Amino acid sequence: MIEFDAVTMSFAGIRAVDALSLTIAAGERLALIGPSGCGKSTLLSLLVGLVVPDAGRILINGAALSPQTVIAARRRIGYMIQDGGLFPHLTARDNITLMAGELGWPEGRRAERLDALATLTRLPQPMLDRYPAELSGGQRQRVALMRALMLDPDPIILDEPLGALDPLIRADLQDELKEIFAQLGKTVLLVTHDLGEAAFLADRIVLMNQGRIVQDGSFADLVARPASDFVTKFVRAQDRRLVAGSTGSS
Amino acid sequence: MITRIAFLLLALCLACGSAVAAEAGLVIGSKKFTESVIIGDIAADLGRAAGTNVTHRQELGGTRLLWDALRSGAIDLYPEYTGTLIHEILAGERIPDAEALNAALARRGLRMSRSLGFSDTYALGMTIENARRLGIASLSDLSRHPEIRFGLSNEFLNRADGWPGLRAAYGLPLRSPTGLDHDLAYRALTSGAVDVIDLYTTDAEIAADHLVTLVDDRHYFPGYDAVILYRIDAVRRYPAVLASILRLEGAIDTSTMITMNAQARLEHRDEASIATDFVRDRFAIVTEDHSQGLASRVVQRTLEHLSLTLVSLAAAIAVAIPLGVFAARYPRIARGIMTVSGVIQTIPSLALLVFMIPLLGIGAQPAIAALFLYSVLPILRNTTSGLNGIAPGLRASAIALGLTPWRRLRRVELPLALPAIFAGIKTAAVINIGTATLGALVGAGGYGQPILAGIRLDDFGLILEGAVPAAALALLTEAAFDLAERLVAPRGLRLETGSGI
Ligand SMILES: Nc1ncnc2c1ncn2[C@@H]1O[C@H](COP(=O)(O)OP(=O)(O)O)[C@@H](O)[C@H]1O
Ligand SMILES: [Mg+2]
Numbered sequence: 089m090i091e092f093d094a095v096t097m098s099f100a101g102i103r104a105v106d107a108l109s110l111t112i113a114a115g116e117r118l119a120l121i122g123p124s125g126c127g128k129s130t131l132l133s134l135l136v137g138l139v140v141p142d143a144g145r146i147l148i149n150g151a152a153l154s155p156q157t158v159i160a161a162r163r164r165i166g167y168m169i170q171d172g173g174l175f176p177h178l179t180a181r182d183n184i185t186l187m188a189g190e191l192g193w194p195e196g197r198r199a200e201r202l203d204a205l206a207t208l209t210r211l212p213q214p215m216l217d218r219y220p221a222e223l224s225g226g227q228r229q230r231v232a233l234m235r236a237l238m239l240d241p242d243p244i245i246l247d248e249p250l251g252a253l254d255p256l257i258r259a260d261l262q263d264e265l266k267e268i269f270a271q272l273g274k275t276v277l278l279v280t281h282d283l284g285e286a287a288f289l290a291d292r293i294v295l296m297n298q299g300r301i302v303q304d305g306s307f308a309d310l311v312a313r314p315a316s317d318f319v320t321k322f323v324r325a326q327d328r329r330l331v332a333g334s335t336g337s338s
Numbered sequence: 339m340i341t342r343i344a345f346l347l348l349a350l351c352l353a354c355g356s357a358v359a360a361e362a363g364l365v366i367g368s369k370k371f372t373e374s375v376i377i378g379d380i381a382a383d384l385g386r387a388a389g390t391n392v393t394h395r396q397e398l399g400g401t402r403l404l405w406d407a408l409r410s411g412a413i414d415l416y417p418e419y420t421g422t423l424i425h426e427i428l429a430g431e432r433i434p435d436a437e438a439l440n441a442a443l444a445r446r447g448l449r450m451s452r453s454l455g456f457s458d459t460y461a462l463g464m465t466i467e468n469a470r471r472l473g474i475a476s477l478s479d480l481s482r483h484p485e486i487r488f489g490l491s492n493e494f495l496n497r498a499d500g501w502p503g504l505r506a507a508y509g510l511p512l513r514s515p516t517g518l519d520h521d522l523a524y525r526a527l528t529s530g531a532v533d534v535i536d537l538y539t540t541d542a543e544i545a546a547d548h549l550v551t552l553v554d555d556r557h558y559f560p561g562y563d564a565v566i567l568y569r570i571d572a573v574r575r576y577p578a579v580l581a582s583i584l585r586l587e588g589a590i591d592t593s594t595m596i597t598m599n600a601q602a603r604l605e606h607r608d609e610a611s612i613a614t615d616f617v618r619d620r621f622a623i624v625t626e627d628h629s630q631g632l633a634s635r636v637v638q639r640t641l642e643h644l645s646l647t648l649v650s651l652a653a654a655i656a657v658a659i660p661l662g663v664f665a666a667r668y669p670r671i672a673r674g675i676m677t678v679s680g681v682i683q684t685i686p687s688l689a690l691l692v693f694m695i696p697l698l699g700i701g702a703q704p705a706i707a708a709l710f711l712y713s714v715l716p717i718l719r720n721t722t723s724g725l726n727g728i729a730p731g732l733r734a735s736a737i738a739l740g741l742t743p744w745r746r747l748r749r750v751e752l753p754l755a756l757p758a759i760f761a762g763i764k765t766a767a768v769i770n771i772g773t774a775t776l777g778a779l780v781g782a783g784g785y786g787q788p789i790l791a792g793i794r795l796d797d798f799g800l801i802l803e804g805a806v807p808a809a810a811l812a813l814l815t816e817a818a819f820d821l822a823e824r825l826v827a828p829r830g831l832r833l834e835t836g837s838g839i
Contacts, residue, residue, distance in 0.1 A: 136738045163740035173735030177753045177828035186749060187739045219830035235739075 089114050090135065090243060090275070095144035097130055097299075104130040106299035107144070112243070114149075117269055117276040119286035122296035123322070128279040129170055131296075132245050135277075136167050163187070166241035170248050170279075172232035174220040180231045181216040184238050191239075205234040208268055226257040233268075243275035250285065262288055283307075283326040295319060363391025364576045367404050367413035367700070367781070370397040370790065372602045372609070373458065373540060373564075373595065377417040379613030380590075381566065381583045383625045387617075388582035395700060395781035396609075397790055401426060403695065403780075408569060409446060412699035414576070415568035415583070418450070419458060421560045423567075425499070444570070451566040451584050456592040458540045459562035460494060461551040462504075468533055469550050476553040480534070481509050488515030489523055489532030499560070500536070507558045540592060542600035564590070589620055606797050635788070636807055642702075642783035643811065646774045650706045651767055654713035659759065661714075662721025663747065672722060679715040687712070687773050691780050705777030705784075712773055713766035720762025724755030757827050764819040771812045775804065785811075 090112040097105040104127045112118050120128045133139045134146060137158035146153040148161055174183050184205070185198045193201075206213060209230040220228055229249060236244060249265065250258045266289055269276050280286050286293050287307035295303045295310065303315040314320040364385055368378030378394050385392035395413060398404055405427055407413045423443075424433045433439050443449055462477060469475065472483055480486060494500040495517055504510065518526055523535040524543045537544065539551055566587075572580055598616065601607045617623045665672035682690075687708065694704030728751060736750040752759075778786030785808040792800030824832070 133734070138734050138737055159740055159742065162738055165738075167738040169731055169735050169738065171731055173731040175732060175735070175750055175754070175830075176833075177756075177830045179830070187741065190741060190745055190749070219833050221830060221833035 089147075089149055090277070091145075091147040092131070092134070093145040093147065095131075095134060095141045095146060097127075097134060097139060097141050099130075103299045105134065105141075108299065108301060109144075110294065110301065110304075112275060112277060114242075114275055115273060116292060117290045118278070118292045118294060119290035120277065120279045120294050120296060121281065121283060121286045122302075124281060126296045127299040128296060129247055130299075132167070132247050132277065132279060135245060136162050136165055163191075163239060164241055166236035166239070166244040166274075168232050168236040168244075168246045168249055170251065172220075172228050174228060174232055174235070176220050179217050179219055180211075180223065180227075180234075183220070183231060184216075184235045186235075188238055201238060201240075202234075205237055208237075208271070209234055210264065225253050226261060229253065229261065233265075237272075241274075243277055244269075244272070245277040245279075247279045248281065249278070250280070265289060283310075283323065295322065297322075363393060364415075364572065364579050365413045365700075366392065366394045367398050367407055367416040368394065368396055369401065369404055369416070370399055372542075372599055374417050375609045375791075376598050376602060376612055376616075377454070377564065377566075377586075377590075379609050380616055381415070381417070381586065383613050383617040383623065384582045384585060384621070385576075385579045386625060387621075387623045388578040390576060390579045392579060396787070397778070398700060398781050399779055403692070406695060407700045408448065408567065410696065410699055411569065411571075412695075412701070414572040415566055415580075417454075417564060418567040419562040419564055420450075420453075421459060421562035423450070425560060443567075447570050449568055449570050449573075451568070452587040453563040453565060454586050455564075455588045455590045456540060456595045457561055457563045458538055458595075459559045460500065460536055461539045461554065461559065462534050463527070463537045463544065463549045463551045464534050465527060466548045466550050469552075474552065475550075476555040477504075477508050477558070478555050480552070481511070484511040484513070486511070486533045487531075488513075489518045489526050489535050490515045491519070491523060491536055492517045494536040504558055507556055540595045540599055542596060542603040545593075545596050545600050546604055564595075585621065590616075603796075606799075632803070636803065639783065639785050639787060639804070640807060640811070642787075643771070643774055643777075643785050643808070646702060646705050646709060646777050646782055646784055647767070647770050649702075650709035650774075651713050651763070651770055653706075653710045654717055654766060655763060657710075658714045658717035658762075659721050662718045662759075663725065663752075665718065665722045666725035676719065676722075679711075679718055682711050683715045687776050688779070691776060695780060700781045702777070702782045704780050705774065705782035709770050709774055709777070713770050716765040716769065717759065717762040720758045720765075721755065724758025724762075725751055727758065728754050753828055754831070757823070757831060760819070760823050760826060764816065764823075767815050767819065768812050771808065771815060775808050 092108055092110040094107050094109050095105055096103060096107050106127075108131070120131065122128055130139065134141055135148075135153075137153055148164075151157060153161055174180075175186075178186065181202065184202060185193075188198050188201070202216070206216065211227065211230045211234065215223060215227055215231075220231070223231065233246075233249065236246070250261050253261065262285060269289065276290070278286070278289055280289075283293075291306070293305065293307055293310060294301055297318055303310060303319050305313075310319060310323055314323065366378050366381050366385070368374040375396055378396065382392050382394040398407060398413075401422055404413070404416045404418075408416060420436075420439065423439060428439075428442055431442055433442060440450070462480075464474065474480060474483065490501055495515065501515065516532060518532070518535070523532075523537070524547055526532045527535050527549070528547050537549075537551070543549065544551065566583060568580065594616070598612050601612050602609055614625055617625060661675060665675050685693075690708045690711065691704060694707050698704040698707055732750065732754065736746045741749065774784050775786035775789055777784050778790050785804040787804065788800050789804035789808075792798065792802075792804065
């Protein structure tokens with residue numbers, strides 16, 4: 089279980105996250121959605137302790153995040169940063185197993201886990217010996233996901249995992265991600281700016297604007313019972329894009 | 339990886355350094371001009387004849403530097419002139435006679451030999467024919483010839499104990515003399531453009547150009563008797579060696595010194611071999627000829643030069659990388675560190691070398707310390723900027739994985755900054771090799787030695803003997819670094835820079 093308790097975080101006086109409270113139950117799959125710059129990434133950064141809140145508390149399974157607990161907490165969280173963040177000087181394999189190696193996992197255990205993850209994410213084995221610069225965008229995202237999953241973490245938090253991919257690959261990967269989430273059965277916190285993707289991958293959608301939660305509910309709630317004008321506009325903007333896209337191609 | 343290389347270099351250099359130090363024994367210094375170097379070489383030969391290790395640190399620099407080196411014990415003795423002691427070094431004290439001079443030296447733990455047999459002072463000179471034709475033999479004869487044209491060096495013209503005093507002492511004509519450069523003066527004299535010039539009494543050109551020096555019959559010029567100046571404690575430490583060297587008292591007359599200067603300056607003979615000949619002819623001591631062949635000279639200087647560069651560079655790497663890591667983590671402290679090392683960088687290398695002498699004496703140490711200081715900044719700056727230049731997403735990824743700060747540095751940040759750090763080391767190495775040529779000024783040897791000697795002797799070949807290997811070493815180093823860069827840089831990083839979109 090993850091709890092944000094009245095968390096505020098400012099950058100140079102601008103509130104990226106504004107007195108935000110949010111509870112995510114174990115096993116829940118939640119999508120954070122909202123316009124660019126509304127504070128989605130910052131919220132995930134707070135959870136892994138990349139930034140420290142100005143006010144409020146963050147609790148993971150009831151334990152407050154503090155400088156003493158943050159390193160252990162990070163190792164229990166599978167975090168996939170926006171744009172992947174793969175280390176260019178390491179092969180895919182070394183990127184994925186870096187932390188396991190640091191923790192002293194024996195070679196055999198690492199190889200076994202790597203095999204399982206390659207199967208799960210459908211990454212061809214030969215790709216493991218390539219450097220990030222030698223992989224396609226889709227392959228890089230798979231490797232980044234494998235790295236996040238390596239230590240069998242819970243929760244899994246993904247920041248726009250499919251952001252920079254072309255539509256066809258994106259659709260494929262959406263299917264795969266859904267399947268992976270179902271197989272793992274872990275708590276998932278997913279950031280996306282695409283309402284359709286949020287509805288497809290998550291059970292619960294949290295819509296943010298300017299560091300605050302605007303609406304928290306299902307896709308149906310957002311469409312049928314918008315909490316404010318902003319929600320209506322946001323849903324319609326996404327809708328119009330879908331419609332425009334379909335008419336444009338027919 | 340880098341640390342391992344640094345340690346290896348450090349160990350290697352400490353090994354060569356201690357080997358050099360163990361051989362020192364009695365240390366002779368000499369000033370940066372031919373006569374001093376020759377006497378130093380002769381003294382070294384005589385010292386070696388007594389059987390102990392003797393080192394001659396050639397052409398250390400000017401009077402002040404040699405004096406300081408002697409007082410600090412960096413050297414045990416050097417050739418000096420009584421006039422210089424009285425009028426320059428101890429100018430603040432009243433020293434009316436030799437006794438007072440000896441007392442002043444003794445107070446400082448020093449002693450001087452009796453005169454070596456010649457005096458090197460200002461004199462006026464003419465061509466032999468002219469002097470004969472006009473019947474001029476002494477300075478007082480000049481006052482009878484108002485038509486005579488003087489061509490005097492600018493320094494002599496302006497010194498109170500030069501022309502103004504001389505003219506008053508001898509009642510010389512008031513016609514204003516022509517100011518000339520000392521080296522051009524000889525040419526002006528032999529071509530007949532002037533009749534009288536000032537010179538040093540042991541100048542090589544006196545013999546070569548058939549000149550006479552006019553007798554100072556009113557004893558206007560102070561005596562600049564050549565002596566050996568030495569530390570009293572050297573008497574106790576090397577009694578036999580010093581006794582052997584002091585055989586030089588009264589052993590070199592003026593014409594012999596002029597001849598030896600001429601052999602070095604006009605015939606381009608090596609000082610060591612001139613010294614060997616003198617010691618054989620005068621004392622019947624046969625020493626091995628220390629003048630080496632070109633190849634072994636270059637090899638020796640290469641070793642000296644490399645050891646200066648390697649020790650200082652290894653130390654700079656070992657200090658600058660941790661400091662750079664520190665500076666990258668604490669930007670506020672970083673500004674202070676950068677400012678200090680930036681200021682050090684702007685100190686002219688010559689000044690920095692001279693600053694080091696009171697602290698570290700003469701020889702390799704001050705040179706290594708100065709080179710170390712120069713090498714720190716490029717490595718420090720590149721380490722810091724390399725670390726600060728890491729993409730925020732990569733830094734965040736490393737943190738979010740749960741790596742501890744130290745492991746993050748080792749596994750992610752340093753490898754990503756490696757190309758920048760490496761470039762910094764390369765810059766430092768190339769600067770270091772060039773600057774190390776100045777090490778010869780403080781007795782550190784290296785490629786600077788033949789360059790200095792070449793400038794002093796106006797011998798272009800000798801300058802090239804130092805300059806060419808120095809340039810070659812710099813180019814070679816650059817090429818070696820380029821190669822190593824390709825081998826050391828992680829393949830993934832090369833791919834990344836290669837595949838610019
Ligand atoms: N490191 C940072 N320094 C300064 N401002 C930042 C930083 N990270 C984010 N911000 C600001 O915080 C706000 C929220 O950013 P972010 O959480 O990245 O938004 P999102 O992920 O929803 O697009 C934005 O206004 C952004 O400019
Ligand atoms: Mg974002």
